Amino acid sequence: MKRYTTLPKLMRLTLAVFLTLALLNCTPEKINERTDVTVNITDFLKQNDEYSMFLEMLEITNYSSFMNTYGTYTLFLPTNTAVKQYLTDVGAASVKDVPLKDLQDLVKLHILDQEVATTSFTDGKIATPSQQGQFLITGAANIGGSSSITVNKTARITSSNVSVGNGIIHVIDKVLRVANKTLAQTIEENESLSLFTEALKATGWYDKLNQPLTETTVEGKKTLTGHLTVLSETNEVFKAAGINSLEDLKTKYSHLHDPLNPQDSLNLFVSYRILPKLQYLADLAITPSLETKAPLEVISVKMSTGTVLLNEETFNGVLEKGIPVNRPTSDVTASNGVVHTVEQNFFIKKRNPAPVYFDLADQPEFMQLSAIFRKPGNWVTLEKSLFSEVTWDGNDKITYVCAVKGSTSYQDRAWHADIVEAKLRKDYVQNMAFKTPVIIKGKYKVWVAYRYKGTKNPIVRVYVDGIALPRLINFQEQGNVTLNERVLESQGYKNHVFPLTNRFNTRLCGIVDIQTTGRHTITFESLSSPGDFSWLDVVEFRPIDMDQLYPRLKSGGDGFAGPLTDPNK
The missing domain is CATH 2.60.120.260 (Galactose-binding domain-like)
Structure with a gap:
């Protein structure tokens, strides 16, 4: 120290500056590693009290952490008012009173693993399934003189395309509900399909449509198989064809007088309306021919001004008009498939080879x-x-x-x-x-x-x-x-x-x-x-x-x- 004090003043000042610079160069530089300072989904919910109840759902199910990580998610976000109505509907006093498995399925139903803006919506199925596995359906509805986008035909989007750091948010006014009833149960609870339900039971197809999906594992990846699609007919459609009861159906179609026999015409009548795989209207619209559960029989598909037509063909210069699928009453999701409704009665058509x-x-x-x-x-x-x-x-x-x-x-x-x-x-x-x-x-x-x-x-x-x-x-x-x-x-x-x-x-x-x-x-x-x-x-x-x-x-x-x-x- 004595030597330092004996140095000339200018040299002491130069040495002090040098030591300061050396110290600064040895200090780790603070770098902001985030290139996007926009908050992620979980932080967005924390900053907005009107979504606190859905945030509570995320926290109870342990999904809040991954919804705050990097990704490209789409969240259909119910408001607190929507969650309160859901709790009333299920008879729960609070979010904590909902069974954990139900809450997990519910949360996953509201999340997609891709960003899907409203500009990509169509009148029908969103191409990307929810994390729960079921697809969401979008459409347009006129309510109170104003047009709104609906999700699963029940919830309205009140605020859309809210950009966050790891995806996009659409705010909805109702909680989306997981479809937990089978195809058979979904059809039976619809009073307008009572005669169709009777036909399902008479032919044995009700039991087949009441089966849960089968979980299989391929190369370590779990998948659900066994989905079916049903083309149902209402009582009004049957009545227009002169069919008012199960006995009328048997008289018209059951040529073997044994509907449980797969070769009986009534059994074929029903099996012709059941398609393998999960096929929403959006899928039918791009599929020229549909396999059916009737052996070796198919249904052809055409689109006409937004309407899906079944079995519309021209033979020998004569147009055979197709059977319209009723869009508003179709795309009804069940736990093991989807239900559509047709507007006219129809039976198997014998087909010639087609390109x-x-x-x-x-x-x-x-x-x-x-x-x-x-x-x-x-x-x-x-x-x-x-x-x-x-x-x-x-x-x-x-x-x-x-x-x-x-x-x-x-x-x-x-x-x-x-x-x-x-x-x-x-x-x-x-x-x-x-x-x-x-x-x-x-x-x-x-x-x-x-x-x-x-x-x-x-x-x-x-x-x-x-x-x-x-x-x-x-x-x-x-x-x-x-x-x-x-x-x-x-x-x-x-x-x-x-x-x-x-x-x-x-x-x-x-x-x-x-x-x-x-x-x-x-x-x-x-x-x-x-x-x-x-x-x-x-x-x-x-x-x-x-x-x-x-x-x-x-x-x-x-x-x-x-x-x-x-x-x-």
């Missing part, structure tokens, strides 16, 4: 990604363990791509402007198998459309239900728009979209004899090991006596385009 246009991108796992599926410029890559209707050998993933109009990659020329991208080669994606839509029994020509690539693409063999088709596909073959279309067809090629494009090619792989009406499997086996990706568009199953060129699919859009029949005939 099936199978867009390979129409996979449930792609379709539920509402921010990506058929949104130009978006794409997603998924592992095979995520797919329910596509399988393959190998360790690679497959990709969904929706192209921007005018894309230099020309993917926008595909039907719906989307394709499936996969590396078809050994150890990557080999023996890729797709579950087809329902195909009515009969003989069909099978056409496979793809976006060609000049190099590093495979030679592929196609199988239908394990049977190899005779003609191979060379993914390096370019489409031909100059050769006469009928000459091209005779060589086993065609243009599947209009306007025509040589960027895509369509190969006739062979003829198949579909023995049973239902869903089938088409498999692509790579016979070579090139290094690049292949682009698959659509598979056409056209009856052998149908024109194989017309109608053509719309390039970059939905439905058909250009002449629907050959203008040269």
Whole structure:
């Protein structure tokens, strides 16, 4: 210290500054690691007293912590007034008096694992299920002269699209209720469906619709199976068809006089109205043919000005009008499925072979990604363990791509402007198998459309239900728009979209004899090991006596385009 004091004043000052800077440099810098200072869901609830009761639900169920972490959630948030009404309805004095399991299911029903703004709502099912597993239904209602968005047909959204740090919030005026009654119970409690309930009991279907879902575990992931969809008929619909009692039903349909017999016409009458899987109106609208529980029988579907029509077809130039599904009374969720209501009585229709246009991108796992599926410029890559209707050998993933109009990659020329991208080669994606839509029994020509690539693409063999088709596909073959279309067809090629494009090619792989009406499997086996990706568009199953060129699919859009029949005939 003595030496320090003997230093000149200027040197002492310089040394002090140096020591101060050195000390500052050794002090850890305080960094704000959050890039978004917006509060998360739980903190938002804490800051707003009008939602304190739902916050209490989160805390009791131990969900408050994960709802305050990073994520992209959608919360349908009931107000305190809504929660109080719920407690009154269930006879509970407080939130703590509600059984914990019921409270957990209730909370999860209000939460989605994706951000879904009201701009993505449709008149029907939200594509993303709730964390509880059941889907939510949105719609529009006019109440007191003002239009409101409803959720599950009971709750109104009073404030929407509230942005928080980990998602989005829609405030609702009623608590959403978990559907805890089976299909059989849901139908029976509706007085307008009393005759339909009698028919279910007489045929044994009531017991089948009263079964709970089955929990299965696949690769460590638990899933619920056994969902069914019911197309019910009201007493008024039966009355309009001259049917006023169960005896009338038996007289009209029970040709074996034994409704419990699966071959009895009354049993078939009921089983024809029961569909496998969970299928809301939004699902029916995009499904050309529906499997039913009646053996080998299907129901065709068309959309007309927002109405779902069943079995509307033209035969020999005569239009057979379809059966409308009553939208307001449909999409009723049950614990093991969903109930719809039809507006007219109908029976099984015998069907001739009909064309099936199978867009390979129409996979449930792609379709539920509402921010990506058929949104130009978006794409997603998924592992095979995520797919329910596509399988393959190998360790690679497959990709969904929706192209921007005018894309230099020309993917926008595909039907719906989307394709499936996969590396078809050994150890990557080999023996890729797709579950087809329902195909009515009969003989069909099978056409496979793809976006060609000049190099590093495979030679592929196609199988239908394990049977190899005779003609191979060379993914390096370019489409031909100059050769006469009928000459091209005779060589086993065609243009599947209009306007025509040589960027895509369509190969006739062979003829198949579909023995049973239902869903089938088409498999692509790579016979070579090139290094690049292949682009698959659509598979056409056209009856052998149908024109194989017309109608053509719309390039970059939905439905058909250009002449629907050959203008040269």
